[in-house]
Amino acid sequence: MVIRRLMGYLAPHKKSLTLSSIILILATFSDVIGPVLVKIFLDQHLVPRSFDRGALLILAISYVGLNILSALFHYRQLVSFNQIALKIVQQLRIDVFNHVQNLEFKVFDKTPAGALISRITNDTEAIKELFVGVLAAFVQNVVFMLGVFVAMFYLDVRLASFCLILLPIIFILMVGYRKVSTKVYRKLRKELSHLNAKLNESIQGMNIIQAMRQEKRFRQELQNINDDYYHAAMANIRLESLFVRPAVDLIYTFALIIILNYFGLQSITGSVQIGVLYAFINYIDRFFEPVNMMMQRLSQFQQSLVAAERVFELLDDQRTSRKVDSGSSPVIAKGKIEFKDVSFSYDSDIKGSEVLKSISFTAYPGQTVALVGHTGSGKSTIANLLLRFYPITQGEILIDGISVSEYSDQELRSKVGLVAQDPFLFVGTISSNISLARTEIKEKEVREAVSFVQAEDFIRRLPQGFQEPMGERGATLSSGQRQLICFARTIAGNPKILVLDEATANVDTETEEAIQNALKRMRQGRTTIAIAHRLSTIQDADLILVLHNGKIVERGTHSELLALEGLYYKMFLLQHGSRE
Numbered sequence: 001m002v003i004r005r006l007m008g009y010l011a012p013h014k015k016s017l018t019l020s021s022i023i024l025i026l027a028t029f030s031d032v033i034g035p036v037l038v039k040i041f042l043d044q045h046l047v048p049r050s051f052d053r054g055a056l057l058i059l060a061i062s063y064v065g066l067n068i069l070s071a072l073f074h075y076r077q078l079v080s081f082n083q084i085a086l087k088i089v090q091q092l093r094i095d096v097f098n099h100v101q102n103l104e105f106k107v108f109d110k111t112p113a114g115a116l117i118s119r120i121t122n123d124t125e126a127i128k129e130l131f132v133g134v135l136a137a138f139v140q141n142v143v144f145m146l147g148v149f150v151a152m153f154y155l156d157v158r159l160a161s162f163c164l165i166l167l168p169i170i171f172i173l174m175v176g177y178r179k180v181s182t183k184v185y186r187k188l189r190k191e192l193s194h195l196n197a198k199l200n201e202s203i204q205g206m207n208i209i210q211a212m213r214q215e216k217r218f219r220q221e222l223q224n225i226n227d228d229y230y231h232a233a234m235a236n237i238r239l240e241s242l243f244v245r246p247a248v249d250l251i252y253t254f255a256l257i258i259i260l261n262y263f264g265l266q267s268i269t270g271s272v273q274i275g276v277l278y279a280f281i282n283y284i285d286r287f288f289e290p291v292n293m294m295m296q297r298l299s300q301f302q303q304s305l306v307a308a309e310r311v312f313e314l315l316d317d318q319r320t321s322r323k324v325d326s327g328s329s330p331v332i333a334k335g336k337i338e339f340k341d342v343s344f345s346y347d348s349d350i351k352g353s354e355v356l357k358s359i360s361f362t363a364y365p366g367q368t369v370a371l372v373g374h375t376g377s378g379k380s381t382i383a384n385l386l387l388r389f390y391p392i393t394q395g396e397i398l399i400d401g402i403s404v405s406e407y408s409d410q411e412l413r414s415k416v417g418l419v420a421q422d423p424f425l426f427v428g429t430i431s432s433n434i435s436l437a438r439t440e441i442k443e444k445e446v447r448e449a450v451s452f453v454q455a456e457d458f459i460r461r462l463p464q465g466f467q468e469p470m471g472e473r474g475a476t477l478s479s480g481q482r483q484l485i486c487f488a489r490t491i492a493g494n495p496k497i498l499v500l501d502e503a504t505a506n507v508d509t510e511t512e513e514a515i516q517n518a519l520k521r522m523r524q525g526r527t528t529i530a531i532a533h534r535l536s537t538i539q540d541a542d543l544i545l546v547l548h549n550g551k552i553v554e555r556g557t558h559s560e561l562l563a564l565e566g567l568y569y570k571m572f573l574l575q576h577g578s579r580e
Contacts, residue, residue, distance in 0.1 A: 002309055013084045013088070026069075026073045028147040032148055096119065096315060099320075102320045104320065105389040127311065130304030170248075194225050194229070195226060251288070335526065338397070341359070341360055342396070355376075356550045359378075364542075368543075369529055369543045371545050372571065388404050415495055415496045416496070419486055419500050428470055441492060450466075453518035458484070498530075500532075
């Protein structure tokens with residue numbers, strides 16, 4: 001099944017594959033015809049001592065010409081097969097990445113990011129080795145072996161028939177090696193995984209190891225895992241040392257015995273053609289070289305099949321987000337938001353696991369609705385549902401009176417701007433990060449967005465300004481600077497609705513004032529859902545919703561909630577020490 005699916009990726013490359021196969025056949029013909037020319041020289045010229053210069057010149061030119069053609073054909077077919085293989089893996093990697101982009105967020109919640117990256121990179125790379133190193137080599141070697149047998153039958157039908165017994169013996173050897181090596185290979189990969197995991201854990205926690213003076217303990221633990229890996233690797237080496245070369249060499253020896261005995265017996269009853277003897281020994285020698293190569297590729301073949309199973313398992317994951325045709329999608333014009341009796345659970349199979357319970361509220365166009373509450377109360381979940389990152393379990397979410405499920409991703413995500421708690425910047429430049437907001441955006445609009453959030457001062461001080469290179473996650477900038485760039489990115493998209501998920505939670509006090517000013521400007525004329533930890537940042541909100549255990553327990557303005565002296569009042573006192 002896995003092999004069949006992999007072969008399906010060959011379909012778009014039929015023409016290239018056919019041409020490569022023809023070149024491979026020509027290369028094989030050039031290889032196998034060489035010993036025949038030597039046989040002609042030995043039997044028709046050397047043994048009878050007939051040295052016709054014209055005939056010898058033709059033989060010499062033919063032999064040299066065939067070797068040159070063989071080299072050219074082999075070069076061309078290797079390049080062609082490898083090019084096809086790289087294109088297949090390139091397409092497979094794009095297919096996997098496209099599928100991952102369409103998966104529901106709950107898949108990412110339950111699957112470690114490293115595991116997904118491993119499938120997109122390491123596993124597809126292993127599949128590349130299947131096409132480049134295994135299948136291409138198998139096709140080339142099988143064609144060559146067939147060519148060798150054709151030449152052997154041309155020279156001596158009876159002896160070639162005797163040599164056919166080699167094929168089932170080699171097949172049995174390959175099948176046996178694959179069955180035995182699978183267990184050994186899995187053990188080896190498992191121990192290597194343990195070794196890498198321990199190294200990764202130790203390096204990431206090196207400060208704790210040194211602070212606790214546990215270097216000796218972790219060194220011993222790593223040594224134990226390293227010993228297990230050594231024993232697994234030695235088992236693999238012993239297996240390959242037995243099956244890959246010695247076993248094939250033993251069969252090769254028996255094949256030589258058959259040939260020499262055949263010609264020895266033939267010499268008793270009649271004459272022996274030295275050229276035929278040379279050609280058979282040469283062909284047997286050439287025959288077993290690809291056999292050795294194929295034996296060495298079997299472990300790669302098994303690894304590639306396991307990798308392909310993992311990739312196809314990911315491709316077959318049906319937990320994809322629902323798509324709406326952008327042509328039939330309604331348009332978000334005003335930005336009115338309504339939550340009607342919305343309930344939600346990240347794991348619907350577990351009874352009583354709801355993180356939101358009967359949430360209802362309305363945010364009118366231009367209003368700011370703030371969500372506050374203790375950690376785990378469901379604030380960020382409301383934002384995730386509004387952006388349709390997760391399907392709601394019960395109830396309805398409306399934007400401008402239309403269910404969010406009716407909007408296309410393009411319309412919803414372009415009209416709802418998100419500023420997350422952790423400002424995420426991509427590798428590139430400041431300009432390229434801001435321009436992520438729209439497919440087509442001019443440099444002037446990027447600069448206008450930066451000016452709007454008042455971030456031009458610090459950008460101007462950078463050595464390359466807007467073209468300043470960004471490392472991974474913008475590590476060279478402060479948290480406040482990263483957040484301002486994220487604000488500019490959101491504003492550049494000109495959204496109707498803003499979702500601010502604790503946008504100032506990780507900002508230093510010195511930068512907070514600039515960010516608060518940027519937030520006020522951003523909220524003007526836009527419906528805003530503001531998730532806040534610092535109550536001081538949302539005191540001017542039109543409506544504050546206090547969440548506790550997934551329910552709205554209080555609602556009102558800042559002054560109204562303080563007057564209630566409920567949960568909001570207690571939270572305010574904890575943060576400020578006294579009522580203001």
